[in-house]
Amino acid sequence: MYLFEHRIPAYNVQQRKLEQMRHSKQSHCPEWDDRRSWDQRKHSSSRKRRKRSHSSGQESKHYKPNHVSESHYLDDRTINERDHHDRRYVEEYRNDFCEVYDHRHYHRDYEKSHHHHYSKSSGRSRKSSHKRKHKRHHCSSHQSHSKSHRRKRSRSVEDDEEGHLICESGDVLRARYEIVATLGEGAFGKVVECIDHDMRGMHVAVKIVKNVGRYREAARSEIQVLEHLNTMDPSSTFRCVQMLEWFDHHGHVCIVFELLGLSTYDFIKENSFLPFHINDIRNMAYQICQSINFLHHNKLTHTDLKPENILFVESDYIVKYNAKMKRDERTLKNTDIKVVDFGSATFDDEHHSTLVSTRHYRAPEVILALGWSQPCDVWSIGCILIEYYLGFTVFQTHDSKEHLAMMERILGPLPAHMIKKSRKHYFHHNQLDWDEHSSAGRYVRRRCKPLKEFMHCQDTDHQSLFDLVRRMLEYDPAKRITLDEALQHPFFDPLKK
Numbered sequence: 001m002y003l004f005e006h007r008i009p010a011y012n013v014q015q016r017k018l019e020q021m022r023h024s025k026q027s028h029c030p031e032w033d034d035r036r037s038w039d040q041r042k043h044s045s046s047r048k049r050r051k052r053s054h055s056s057g058q059e060s061k062h063y064k065p066n067h068v069s070e071s072h073y074l075d076d077r078t079i080n081e082r083d084h085h086d087r088r089y090v091e092e093y094r095n096d097f098c099e100v101y102d103h104r105h106y107h108r109d110y111e112k113s114h115h116h117h118y119s120k121s122s123g124r125s126r127k128s129s130h131k132r133k134h135k136r137h138h139c140s141s142h143q144s145h146s147k148s149h150r151r152k153r154s155r156s157v158e159d160d161e162e163g164h165l166i167c168e169s170g171d172v173l174r175a176r177y178e179i180v181a182t183l184g185e186g187a188f189g190k191v192v193e194c195i196d197h198d199m200r201g202m203h204v205a206v207k208i209v210k211n212v213g214r215y216r217e218a219a220r221s222e223i224q225v226l227e228h229l230n231t232m233d234p235s236s237t238f239r240c241v242q243m244l245e246w247f248d249h250h251g252h253v254c255i256v257f258e259l260l261g262l263s264t265y266d267f268i269k270e271n272s273f274l275p276f277h278i279n280d281i282r283n284m285a286y287q288i289c290q291s292i293n294f295l296h297h298n299k300l301t302h303t304d305l306k307p308e309n310i311l312f313v314e315s316d317y318i319v320k321y322n323a324k325m326k327r328d329e330r331t332l333k334n335t336d337i338k339v340v341d342f343g344s345a346t347f348d349d350e351h352h353s354t355l356v357s358t359r360h361y362r363a364p365e366v367i368l369a370l371g372w373s374q375p376c377d378v379w380s381i382g383c384i385l386i387e388y389y390l391g392f393t394v395f396q397t398h399d400s401k402e403h404l405a406m407m408e409r410i411l412g413p414l415p416a417h418m419i420k421k422s423r424k425h426y427f428h429h430n431q432l433d434w435d436e437h438s439s440a441g442r443y444v445r446r447r448c449k450p451l452k453e454f455m456h457c458q459d460t461d462h463q464s465l466f467d468l469v470r471r472m473l474e475y476d477p478a479k480r481i482t483l484d485e486a487l488q489h490p491f492f493d494p495l496k497k
Helices: 018-025 035-048 090-098 213-232 264-269 278-299 375-390 402-410 414-423 439-447 462-470 490-496
Strands: 149-153 159-161 176-186 190-195 204-208 244-248 253-256 310-312 316-324 327-332 337-339
Touching: 149 310, 176 204, 190 253, 204 213, 213 244, 213 253, 213 375, 264 327, 264 414, 278 337, 278 375, 278 490, 375 462, 402 439, 462 490
Parallel strands: none
Antiparallel strands: 149 159, 176 190, 190 204, 204 253, 244 253, 310 337, 316 327
C-alpha cells in the first residue's frame, strides 16, 4: 500500500500562497473527474474487478531495495519493488560469506526500481523532531532532469518522463496539503509528507500515483479496498492503515493516509540488524495476526506481507548498551503496529494472479503455481516472525528452485502430492532436481539448517514461538494453521494474562 518508511519531519517549511494553487489550471482526468459517479460505479463493478499484479512476478535477479517503497506509504502492485537495502548476516554466518564481514551486506531480490530512502532520527519524538532547524527537501531526484525530459501540462504542473509529478517542499496540493518532505518513491509514484492546513497543521502522508493509465487503475483498486476496510473498521481497531481521503491532482491520483513511524524492517536495519526481543515479537505478532485475520474474515488476502509493510505507529526508542554485542542497542518504547500496502490485496471472488508476494515471504503453493488463498498470508507471517527473531531472512535467494531447496533444508521434504500437482519443472522422479555439490548447493547448506537449530535458547518462550512458526510454515496450505487458531496458540498466553 503506501510506504511509511522513514519520515523526514518538516522544519519551518516556506509556505506558498494557496491562491496560486486555487487559480492554477486543472488538467482533466476523465477516469477520476467525477468522484460521485465513480463511487456509485465502483460498488457495482467491484465483483468484476480483476487483479492486476503489475510486474508482481517479474523479479530481477539482483534487485536493490532501498525501501521507502513498499513499506512506507508506497503500496503499489509492483510487489518486488524496493530500493537496494542491504541486510547483514548475523555473527554465525558472516565468516562464511564475507571476506571482511563488517562491510559485506547482502541484497534482497526485487524488481528493477529506484526508491530513495530518506531516514529520520527515529529516536526523537515527533514533537521534538519538528522543532529542528528548517531544511528544504526536494521531492525527487528527477528534478535534476533536463527540460526535455519533462512533460509540462500547465504553468505550475510538470511530470518527468516516467510520469512522476515533479514537486518540491512548499508546493501545495489541492490548496490544502503543503509538501514538506519525501518519504519514498517507487514504480507507482511517490509518497510525500504534507501539512494538512485544513486540519490545524496535522501531518499526513500523501501517495502521489504516476500519471500513467495502469497505475491509476491500480490506485482505483487500492482505494476500493481501503474504503471497504474503513467502512468495516472505522476506528482502525484491527490495525489496517487508514485512508483519510483521495483526490485527483492534474491526472495524478493522490491518496491521503495517516502518518506512521518506521517500518519494522527499517527499525531492524537502523538497529544494526539486531533482532527484536521475544516479548516485543509476541506483541507485534499478536497484532499482525489480529489484523490479517480481520482481512481473512472479510474475504480478503493481503498477498504482500513483509517487514516493510508492517509499520510502527510510533518508532521512538531508548538506547541501551549491549555488553554481549559490544554496541548500543535500540529498544522500542511502543510496539503498536499497523499493516500497510493494500495495493495487491485480493478479494476471494476476484481473479487471483499466478504470482504474488515478495520473494522471501512467498508460500510454496505460489512458487509451485498450485493456486493460493488466505493461507499464503499465514506463510508470510511465519517468515516475518523468524526474521524478527533472527534479524535476517532465512530465505535469502532470487531463484525459485534454490528457494525450494532452502525450504527443504529448513523444513524437510516437500509433500509428494504437491510435487505431483505442480507443472513447474523443478523436479525429477518426484524429488527436487537439486545438486547439493554445486556452488548454489553449498551456499544453501551453509546458509540453512533445520528450523529449530536457529533457536537462541531452549526456554519455554522460544520453544513456543518456534512451534507457532513451524505451524505457519506448513507446506500444505490445507494443513497450515489458520489465524483464528494462531491467536489461541500458547505463545500468546502471557498477553491474555
